[in-house]
Every structure is written in C-alpha cells, then in structure tokens.
Amino acid sequence: MRASVLRDVHDIVVEDRPVPRPGPHEVLVRVSAVGTCGSDTHYYEHGRLGEFVVREPLVLGHEASGTVVARGSEVSGHEPGTRVSLEPGVPCMACHECRSGRYNLCPDVRFFATPPVDGAFCEYVLLHERFAYPVPEDMSDEAAALVEPLSVAVWACRRARVAPGDRVLITGAGPIGLLAAQTARAFGATEVVVTDVTEHRLLMASELAAADTVNVGERNLSARGYEPNVLLECSGNAGAAAEAVGTLARAGRAVFVGLGGDELTLPISHVQTREIELTGTFRYANTWPTAIALAASGAVELDRLVTHRFGLDRVPEALTLSARDDTAIKAVVRPQE
Ligand SMILES: [Zn+2]
Ligand SMILES: [Zn+2]
Secondary structure (H helix, E strand, O other): OEEEEEEEOOEEEEEEOOOOOOOOOEEEEEEEEEEOOHHHHHHHHHOEEOOEEOOOOEEOOOEEEEEEEEEOOOOOOOOOOOEEEEOOEEOOOOOHHHHOOOHHHOOOOEEOOEOOEOOOOEOEEEEEHHHEEEOOOOOOHHHHHOHHHHHHHHHHHHHOOOOOOOEEEEEOOOHHHHHHHHHHHHOOOOEEEEEEOOHHHHHHHHHHOOOEEEEOOOOOOHHHOOOOOEEEEOOOOHHHHHHHHOOOOOOOEEEEOOOOOOOOOOOHHHHHHOOOEEEEOOOOOOOHHHHHHHHHHOOOOOHHHEEEEEEHHHHHHHHHHHHHOOOOOEEEEEOOO
16 A cells, blocks of 8 residues: 655655554554644654654554445454544553543553554554444545544533533634634534634634634734633634633633643733633544534534645645645545545
C-alpha cells in the first residue's frame, strides 16, 4: 500500500508498505478520507508537539473514515463493506483513568499520528473493532472523517455542561470553533456568539449556528457588553482567551479547547469574585455515538467545512494550506486518489 511518511521536518514522501494484517480484535479498514488537523501541520513544521517528539518516520492523519475490508478471528460484527468512522485512540482499558470512564486521560493510549503510532495518511489502517463505528449510508466519507473533530466539540460542550438556555461564547471560528458553535446550539444553548479575526469564517459561523459574531480584530469584545455563562476557547490565542474569560457572567464556565502557547495571563479577580470555573479538554471519551447522531440528524453540518481535497501524494500541500489560503477551513486527504 502507499503511505505518506513524515521522515523529518518538511520532509514527507510516499512509501510502499505492506498492508497490515488484523490481530484477533482488529478490523482492516481501507481509508476513504482523512481530515488534516493543526497537530499534523505542527509535526510537519516542527517535528514535535509539546512533549511528543517525532524520532522515527511517522504517518500523520487522525481524522479518518473508511470501509472494513477484513476482520480478525474474534471480530463478529463489522461485515466487510461496512463504512466506519475511526476513533483514533485506543486506550489500555485497564488503568485507573480507563476504569473511571475517562479513557482520554489514559497514559498508555495508542493514538494515531502521535509518535510512535502511525496515523491514517495511507491506504489501509488497523483498528480495534470497538473503535470503528459504523455510519449511516447517507453520511459522506468526509463527514464520517470529521466525526473526529466533532467529537472534540461534543467533549468540550460536555465538559462545559452546556444546557438549554445557556449563552455560549466561542472564541475562534476554525473547524473546532465552527463545530463547537453548532454543537452548543444542539445541546440547547439559546445564544451562541462567535469571535474571530477573519470575516469569511465569521460569515460561516453565522450561517451555521451563531446568533452574532464579533471580529475581534476590529472591535473590542468587552465593549460589546455581552455576558456569556459558558466560554469555549477554540482560538488558542492567549489575548483572545483572557479577554473572553473577562466577559464571563457569575458562576460562568470556561473550557480551553484550542492548542496555544504554554502560558496564559488571566483576569484572576474576575475569576475569583464571580466563581468562574476553568478547565481544559484533552481529546474525548465516549463521544462517537453522539457525534454520529448529531451529524446524521443534520443538527451539525460537517460537509460544509470541507473546502479543499488532496490525493495522498499532496499531503504537504494539504498541511500548509491554511497558511497560504485564508479561505481554507478544512482540507481533506483522499488516500485512494
Ligand atoms: Zn485533530
Ligand atoms: Zn488506560
């Protein structure tokens, strides 16, 4: 099979590799579509992401869908031909975190495209049967792949306990922000406001879910007098995050979803006197069924986020697209093309 392999910073080549053989509980999936993510771009540009360092050649890509083509000896479901969305992290299922239901915090999780585990920018991948979720027939391959970033949004809304009547502020209208806006509305938020510095992204946010948008490149958010009770921080921008925390209403909840720098200065007296809750999110746990249902029902629109498509030999172009083209939202790699 062909696999797109990151050998070094800015060095990706397509290699021939053997098609892997499924273990007893694994399915072999022919990959149809893989979304590109900021973390893939970060590995391509820097060879590392936080504590994870690329030391061996690595296949990137973790937002994937495909078709089951073979099964291990113990797999009973997943008839060959089943179209699936892949949850790309398989935890140990034995440690304290796994047994407590927060398997996203498992220290021994094997997560696609995180060194040393290969991802899905290739023609075939193996996955534990329980992490390959069948999708409805009318869901596109690309939407099935984008169930992964949608899961990030679902997890963020759960961590923020978004409930009917909530006023939700979302900072950053990239793919995660756009999905968080739609998910918050599906969870019952009655007012969703989205900020960004890019007009066309704000336009898409209004079309998809936002009651109002603020271009924080032009206008001060705090001057607007908006008092959300939930903040989903999806910009990864320290200034935007701090300003947004400062607008939260009493007993508000802030969830940091975006990957940003290591440090952040916050208006701590605002946090203290209003008893603001602050938390982070790391990936997701038990989100696929909800995410698939939200997409299948039309409550969340996934296909509209896809603005660009690339074959397997053009992965570097896909990973650098957003730096070149500010109309890009989500680039998808199609490994069979
Ligand atoms: Zn991602
Ligand atoms: Zn574990």
